[in-house]
Amino acid sequence: MSTTVAFEKARAEGRAALIGYLPAGYPSVDGSVTALKAMVEAGVDAVEIGLPYSDPVIDGPTVQAAVEGALKAGTTTADVLRVVEAVAATGAPAVVMSYWNPLQRYGAAAFARxxxxxxxxxxxxxxxxxxxxDTxxxxxxxxxxxxxxxxxxxxTDQRIAMTTAACRGFVYATSVMGVTGTRDQVGDAAAGLVARTKATTDLPVAVGLGVSNGAQAAEIAAYADGVVAGSAFVRRLLEAPDHAAGVASVAALAADLAGGVRTR
Known part of the structure; x- marks a missing residue:
């Protein structure tokens, strides 16, 4: 099931789609499944499931901490696929967020299969x-x-056109230059980037990097088809006194963000 299903549903409801990220395997494989399912139940339309990798070059310290925890716990690519299967069973589209090296090592054809x-x-x-x-x-x-x-x-406009031509599902527009992490303000360049991207494609365009609350989600939903939040969810798990509290916290954040994308 393509992620376009989530965007079509959101568009029919006159709002932007909400996409939430967590790495598989933190604090455990089953624990990540529980948290991701709670996010879906609280209003996330689609999920990004991070494949833990030892050199996450665009991830900030929050995501790095959770990824390191998942790796230390022994999370494997097979575990990531198990998380995908469990979350996809909820009916929400599940996409993997992965650096190229792990996919290349697994084999592009084998991983796709x-x-x-x-x-x-x-x-x-x-x-x-x-x-x-080319694989x-x-x-x-x-x-x-x-x-x-x-x-x-x-x-560049030429680079955007080349990139969107290769995309399926949606296009991911990064709101700022730099690593992932929550920010007090979403980058001013995001709206312009979305407009430039939309000039090259009919695919939905989702904005990520820095979204941490419903007000920011509403701001982005005014001009983008989707809002992506990651570090904010990870932080809720990292800072919780126990996993049950963490799951409740990510669900509360999902509800706040879901409210935001509905006030575009």
């Missing part, structure tokens, strides 16, 4: 550009998976 078998919708590849590899896109197409690439404020 196994992700599709698990019910996954696609992959967001933050460090892979469409012209940097992933054909493998994803063969198995009907979304290929979500990133555009940034620094992207």
């Amino acid at each position: 196994d992700l599709a078998a698990a019910g996954g919708s696609g992959v967001i590849t933050p460090d892979l550009t469409p012209d940097a590899d 992933w896109i054909p493998a994803a197409r063969e198995h009907g998976l979304d290929t979500v690439f990133l555009v940034a404020p620094s992207s």
Whole structure:
């Protein structure tokens, strides 16, 4: 099931879609499933499931801390696929957020096959550009998976057009230059980037990096098709006194953000 389903549902309701991220395996494989399901129940339309990797170059300290915890706990790619299967069973599209190295080591064709078998919708590849590899896109197409690439404020119009042509599902627009992490304000460049991106594609455009509350979600929902939140959810788990409290906290944040995307 493509992530476009979530965007179509949101559009029919006159709002933006809400996408939430957590890494698989933190604080445990089952614990991440519980938290992700709570997010869906509280209003998240689609989920990004992070594949833990030892060199997360665009992730800030919050996500890095959780990813390190997942790796220390022994989380494997097979575990990530198990998380995808469990979350996809809720009916919400589940996409994997992964750096290219783990997918390359697993094998592009094999990963596409196994992700599709698990019910996954696609992959967001933050460090892979469409012209940097000739194996992933054909493998994803063969198995009907979304290929979500990133555009940034620094992207030229030509680069944006090349990137969106290779995207399926949606386009991920990064609101600021830099690593992930919650911010007091979403970058001013985001609205302009969305407009430039929409000029090249009919695909939905979602904005991420820095979203931490309902007010910010509402601000972005005024001009984007989707709002992505990640570090804010991870922080709720990291700072909770126990996992049950963490799950309740991420559900509360999901509800706040879900309210935000409905006040565009």
